[in-house]
Amino acid sequence: MSEGARYHVRALDRSLAILRTLNRHNGLQATELSRLVDLPRPTVLRLLNTLSGAGYVMRSESDGRYRATRRLRDLSCGYEEExxxxxxxxxxxxxxxxxxxxxxxxxxxxxxxxxxxxxxxxxxxxxxxxxxxxxxxxxxxxxxxxxxxxxxxxxxxxxxxxxxxxxxxxxxxxxxxxxxxxxxxxxxxxxxxxxxxxxxxxxxxxxxxxxxxxxxxxxxxxxxxxxxxxxxxxxxxxxxxxxxxxxxxxxxxxxxxxxxxxxxxxxxxx
Incomplete structure (x- = not known):
């Protein structure tokens, strides 16, 4: 096993895929998100719960859809555009x-x-x-x-x-x-x-x-x-x-x- 593979964190890859997908849509049900990121729904729900606890995702009580929050912008503050x-x-x-x-x-x-x-x-x-x-x-x-x-x-x-x-x-x-x-x-x-x-x-x-x-x-x-x-x-x-x-x-x-x-x-x- 290579050093890169040994330290690879699959959950992080999956969480980033969820954030990227939510950021492109105006709200998604967990089932829709599961299909788009090609992950089982229970896995998606666990990751959504973690991201929600960290403040990057919220679930709307009105329609049950998950959305990325404004806190996601914090991740780009170190990026300098041309x-x-x-x-x-x-x-x-x-x-x-x-x-x-x-x-x-x-x-x-x-x-x-x-x-x-x-x-x-x-x-x-x-x-x-x-x-x-x-x-x-x-x-x-x-x-x-x-x-x-x-x-x-x-x-x-x-x-x-x-x-x-x-x-x-x-x-x-x-x-x-x-x-x-x-x-x-x-x-x-x-x-x-x-x-x-x-x-x-x-x-x-x-x-x-x-x-x-x-x-x-x-x-x-x-x-x-x-x-x-x-x-x-x-x-x-x-x-x-x-x-x-x-x-x-x-x-x-x-x-x-x-x-x-x-x-x-x-x-x-x-």
């Missing part, structure tokens, strides 16, 4: 959500991982499932994935597409997609200049944020309701989201934040 994110993107998203209402996010490509840099989920009443900053998202279920596959420089785009097709076969199988379907979706994104997806729970559209001729990140808006309602919302807000992406690009460039070179420079080395 200056551009703290000073530009977060206040920009807050301003934009006040105008557009629907929840927003900024996602960018780190090496070959799509990372949520900032979002307005936790202040929004529009979502049942809430994501977290710092979370990696799967390219084939994210508009940001198709946006980067479409608008990275040609050589890097081809390598990124090949990487996604080779490593995300499980998602393709679950969605019933072929490699050609993915390529067709990328081509559609190139034609339209933005990406959109309609999933069972919600829809999303993403526009590129261009800095000095390169895609720096994706600006995303999500909406729910019937499919017809979601399509109408996309049509209504598409131009505003594009205009907002231009404003965000200007603010990023103005502050000297060099995030626009991250995807291309790093992928060129991989």
């Amino acid at each position: 200056t551009w994110l703290r000073s530009v993107v977060k206040p920009f998203l807050a301003e934009l959500e006040a105008e557009l209402i629907w929840p927003l996010a900024v996602i960018r490509l780190h090496d070959r991982a799509l990372i949520i840099e900032a979002l307005t989920d936790h202040g929004s009443q529009m979502l049942e499932r809430r994501d977290c900053a710092g979370t990696e998202v799967a390219p084939l279920v994210s508009t940001a994935g198709y946006l980067h596959m479409a608008f990275l420089p040609q050589g890097q785009a081809r390598r990124y597409i090949d990487h996604v097709l080779a490593t995300d076969t499980a998602t393709m199988e679950r969605l019933g997609m072929s490699a050609q379907d993915v390529i067709d979706k990328v081509a559609e994104t190139q034609r339209h200049g933005y990406a959109h997806l309609h999933l069972d729970t919600h829809s999303a559209m993403a526009v590129p944020v261009w800095c000095h001729g390169a895609i720096s990140c994706a600006l995303i808006m999500r909406m729910h309701g019937t499919l017809d309602a979601r399509q109408q919302i996309m049509a209504r807000y598409a131009d505003q989201l594009r205009d907002a992406a231009e404003v965000l690009a200007g603010r990023i460039i103005q502050t000297g934040a060099m995030i626009y070179d991250t995807p291309t420079d790093r992928m060129a080395l991989s």
